[in-house]
Amino acid sequence: MKRVLYLNIAIWLSAALLFVACEAEEGPVPLESNSNPPGQLTNIQVENLKGKVRLRYTLPEDEDLLYVRANYTLENGETVEVKSSFYNNFMLLEGFRGEQDVPVQLRTVNRSEVASEPVEISVNPLLAxxxxxxxxxxxxxxxxxxxxxxxxxxxxxxxxxxxxxxxxxxxxxxxxxxxxxxxxxxxxxxxxxxxxxxxxxxxxxxxxxxxxxxxxxxxxxYETLIPTSGYRPVRLLNDQPPYPENRVEYLWDGQFFWPNVWLTLRSDPSQDHTVTVDMGTTAKLSRIKMWQYPEWVGGVQTYYYLGAMKEFRIWGTNETPDPSGSFDGWTLLGEYEVTKPSGLPYGQQSNEDVLSATAGEDFEIPFDAPPVRYIRVQNLENFAGQESLAIAEMLMYGAPK
CATH class of the missing domain: 2.60.40.10 (Immunoglobulins)
Structure with missing residues (x-):
């Protein structure tokens, strides 16, 4: 009989604990309990901007104020909720198409998640x-x-x-x-x-x-890739030497990482940091596509860094180049400046920077430029402020003659 009694008690205790556990799983609740709604915003100022609105306001003096909440519906029907901490007296509302009145409801919310009565305003942002x-x-x-x-x-x-x-x-x-x-x-x-x-x-x-x-x-x-099977390196006497592991032929081998790249040594700024290629055929060029060599910095492939060319020139000629490296007989096809899409400081990069660099960059050749067979890239300044150059791949496009 006692065993039955003990068993019944154990069952009831288990059920009670289960009930309490289920009750506790209903979700988080505010740490404070204040059912009184906070005061409303006052002195609301509206600054209509392009596709957005900046609000400034005076907060109520409630000590347990937590945040300000804005609710509105965009012109495309999407509902938006924006929150701003009680540390701020402003908020930015975004997503508008523009030039249309949009009602916005503003509420203050306390630490008990109790909201004030709404203050409704109308905004009319400029076109996005x-x-x-x-x-x-x-x-x-x-x-x-x-x-x-x-x-x-x-x-x-x-x-x-x-x-x-x-x-x-x-x-x-x-x-x-x-x-x-x-x-x-x-x-x-x-x-x-x-x-x-x-x-x-x-x-x-x-x-x-x-x-x-x-x-x-x-x-x-009409445009096509000038066949890389005809590409040949051209060494000129005043070329700055590369690193021992690098070869000009690596510029069209489809590889983007060390050592299959072309990097000139940084030791002698007095020499021309150039690379010259014989395409093997005369062509009316449309563009030259180049890929940067990504330097490894802290285990991350970093672009727009060290020897990556920032300012450079592209020259062309249809005649066999002077072995001395003189620019006599060469035609300047274009002068170029590479800009990091994000504009971030040196050594920092965004996802857009990485995507842009890995996709390669096209350097357009003017439509009135003459047909050429030889291409010469002359670096003026890299992203480190020096003359050395670093190129992973280089391909020429246009119409062969």
Whole structure:
């Protein structure tokens, strides 16, 4: 009988503990308990900006105030909630398309998660930055595709969606559309034949606001990779020597890491830090594509660093180069400056920097430049402020003669 009694007691205790445990799993609760709502915001000032609104206000004097909460609905129907700490007397509301009245409800919230009565205001932000970008958008025919240029004055994150018609005749975005926050947008979309192609271009921001669509039909110019099978190194007497492990031939071997790169020694700034290549054929060049050599810094592949070229020249000639290294007979095809997309200080990089560097950078050759057979790259300054150069890969594109 006692055993039965003990068993019943154990069962009831287990059930009670289980009930308590289930009760405890209902979720976190505020550490404080104050059911009185805090006071409302006062002296609310609205500053309408491009696609956003900055609010300034006076907080109530409640000692247990925790944060300010704003709730609003964007023009595209998406609901947004923004919180700002009680340490601030301002908040930034983002995501607007612009030039439309949008109601915003503002509440203060205390440490017991009790909200005040709302204060409703109306904001009317200016048009989002994508519309300024769209107003500067230009689409022009280019070698093997189209060139897209625009100015992103506010350096906002924008997507320039480039679309072609699919087999069903519907517009379909290209996977290599443009995603950037750079000030000056200048990019080519390549891989097309020389037949006329229909393009549709629109600009979108990260809140899915979109501009109108620009429609155009363009006929790309003929372009091909100048076959690397004809490339040969050309050594000139005043070339600065490379590291012993490097060879010019590594510039077109498809490898991007040490030692399959071209790095000149940093020991003698008086000599020309150049590299010269015989393409094996005369060609009307459209561009030269180069990839930086990524230096390993703290176990991270770092671009725009040390010998990566920042300012340099590209020369061309159709005549056999003077072995002395003189620039007599060479034609200056272009002078270039490499800009880190993020603008971060030396030694720091963003994801956009890495993506841009690993994709390689195209250096356009002016359309009126003469056909050439020999190419010479002359570094003026690298990202470390020196003359030495570091290139992982270099390929030439255009129309062979």
């Amino acid at each position: 930055p994508i519309f300024d970008v769209f107003s500067t958008l230009k689409v022009e025919t280019d070698f093997g595709g189209v060139r897209i240029t625009a100015t992103n004055e506010d350096k906002d994150d924008v997507s320039i969606l480039v679309m072609n018609r699919n087999d069903l005749g519907d517009w379909e975005p290209l996977p290599n559309s443009i995603y950037t926050s750079s000030l000056d947008i200048n990019q080519s979309i390549r891989g097309y034949d020389t037949t006329a192609v229909d393009f549709a271009i629109t600009i979108r921001d990260r809140w899915l606001n979109t501009t109108d669509t620009l429609f155009t039909t363009l006929k790309p110019l």
